[in-house]
Amino acid sequence: MALQRSCESPRGFRRGTSDGAATSAAAPWEGRPGPEGAAKEDLFAAPSQRTPAGGPGQGVARVQVRVWGGRPLQGTVTVSPAKNAVLPQLAAALLSAEPVRLVAPDLGDVGAMCDLLHLLGADVRRGAAGALTVTARGPLATDAPPSAMARMRASVLVLGPLLARCGRATLAQPGGCAIGRRPIDLHLMAMRAMGATVRERGHLVELRAEGGLRGGDVVLPYPSHTATENALLAAALARGTTRILGAAREPEVQDTAALLAAMGAEVKGAGGPVIVVRGRQALGGARHIPVPDRIEAGTLLLACAAAGGRVRVLGARAQHLGAPLARLRAMGARVEADAAGVTLEAPERARLRPADVRTLPYPGFPTDLQPPMSVLAALAAGPSLVSETVFDARLGHVDGLRRLGADVCVAGTQAWFTGRALLRGAELRALDLRGGAALLLAALAAEGESRVDGFCHVARGYDDLPAKLRLLGAEVLPEEGPPSERGEIAHLVTRP
Numbered sequence: 001m002a003l004q005r006s007c008e009s010p011r012g013f014r015r016g017t018s019d020g021a022a023t024s025a026a027a028p029w030e031g032r033p034g035p036e037g038a039a040k041e042d043l044f045a046a047p048s049q050r051t052p053a054g055g056p057g058q059g060v061a062r063v064q065v066r067v068w069g070g071r072p073l074q075g076t077v078t079v080s081p082a083k084n085a086v087l088p089q090l091a092a093a094l095l096s097a098e099p100v101r102l103v104a105p106d107l108g109d110v111g112a113m114c115d116l117l118h119l120l121g122a123d124v125r126r127g128a129a130g131a132l133t134v135t136a137r138g139p140l141a142t143d144a145p146p147s148a149m150a151r152m153r154a155s156v157l158v159l160g161p162l163l164a165r166c167g168r169a170t171l172a173q174p175g176g177c178a179i180g181r182r183p184i185d186l187h188l189m190a191m192r193a194m195g196a197t198v199r200e201r202g203h204l205v206e207l208r209a210e211g212g213l214r215g216g217d218v219v220l221p222y223p224s225h226t227a228t229e230n231a232l233l234a235a236a237l238a239r240g241t242t243r244i245l246g247a248a249r250e251p252e253v254q255d256t257a258a259l260l261a262a263m264g265a266e267v268k269g270a271g272g273p274v275i276v277v278r279g280r281q282a283l284g285g286a287r288h289i290p291v292p293d294r295i296e297a298g299t300l301l302l303a304c305a306a307a308g309g310r311v312r313v314l315g316a317r318a319q320h321l322g323a324p325l326a327r328l329r330a331m332g333a334r335v336e337a338d339a340a341g342v343t344l345e346a347p348e349r350a351r352l353r354p355a356d357v358r359t360l361p362y363p364g365f366p367t368d369l370q371p372p373m374s375v376l377a378a379l380a381a382g383p384s385l386v387s388e389t390v391f392d393a394r395l396g397h398v399d400g401l402r403r404l405g406a407d408v409c410v411a412g413t414q415a416w417f418t419g420r421a422l423l424r425g426a427e428l429r430a431l432d433l434r435g436g437a438a439l440l441l442a443a444l445a446a447e448g449e450s451r452v453d454g455f456c457h458v459a460r461g462y463d464d465l466p467a468k469l470r471l472l473g474a475e476v477l478p479e480e481g482p483p484s485e486r487g488e489i490a491h492l493v494t495r496p
């Protein structure tokens, strides 16, 4: 399986300078501004009608960060739209010949998905304040280029839309973080249940549904997040009714169903274990602001719990963070939630209580917050157990925590932390997205200076996390690494 291990500059997004100013780095798909005549306060307004936002979102492409830790965090920060909602929603735009407009975070995986949509024949345009407009008027290419597929796991999300709209799709195994086995058998099973034939040819998978997909029962033996979304997207254009049984219940699935409904689909039950979709012959365009990123919100709250202080995270939805907030409270943090966001006051370090954390599909403790939560386990005043049940190799960050001074023993997918670690700055390397974020949090909690290399992994999934942490008083500076570290790749698409 192709796993993305190297650092790749997120293309199509602003590349910052060391003083935080963004430089223009137009992506191949960038073109004319957004729609004329939009309302003044409309987030989808054309660039000429809206002042581009400053602050977070600048300079995401740096490959290493330098951190001066040991300072408590203080202040207010706003979360971005959820990466894991925006990616399926960008793929959903392939279902319609009309424009789909989204507000998207400024991060590498969104750039990778835009590149992929462009390669498939969609027109992708960026407006102000994160607005992206995708128009897949057609005809669309149905062979997803392997190099584009290899850039991230979520590229598999084009499968359902291509098959539903064009009756065929050929793709290579998707890439993604090296956190364990990540087969796509459940995605293929879902497509078969809707009448597709699947043929594996070397590293390629060819799917056909020449007469179009037809509704059926998709029974998922495990609530895979993106397999549920692929089934949902495909079902929206399938003939008849599809039931997705054993569906993933993540808020991002529900939010994607909301976009589909705005496009004219009939979807019931999203957010629960059974989703029923009545397919339509065609879908229209839509505008949508995706749900706030609960993983980014959780990461920022955990950063404060680790480094100390008091932060308010605007946009964080407590109802989407049930398990992490319960764990933070149990560990001694003061957490208050209201309609606008979540405020966390960290306990004194010596009073941070140990915890047992076990990851599970939503509404259980999210696997994406397990690495950041491990930082608290290292610091807590006693032994903690962290069990990863979703992925089979998601403890890669533990080596970095050890370098900082954590006392931890790993057995399979479990990590036993002794606690009471006095963390000291070190040279660290991010190996994957959430593990890299965890190392940044640990460096904030450590005394002295640290450097985190391989930070491009983190920039793939967070909208300029260093800048958001700086808003909270953290000393985190992005830096260019040496050219060999930058790992810049040849552009997949030549610019027009």
Ligand code: UD1
Binding pocket: 083, 084, 087, 153, 154, 181, 182, 183, 184, 185, 186, 187, 188, 222, 223, 224, 225, 226, 227, 361, 367, 368, 390, 391, 392
């Ligand atoms: C999504 C999220 C990712 C998160 C993960 C689990 C996106 C873009 N990514 O990834 O951030 O960490 O959910 O919450 O939304 N599996 C199979 N066969 C399949 C599909 C999955 O065996 O066909 C297994 C995987 O190997 C893994 C488990 O199911 O062990 C969970 O994977 P899944 O829920 O599919 O994660 P993703 O959708 O890839």
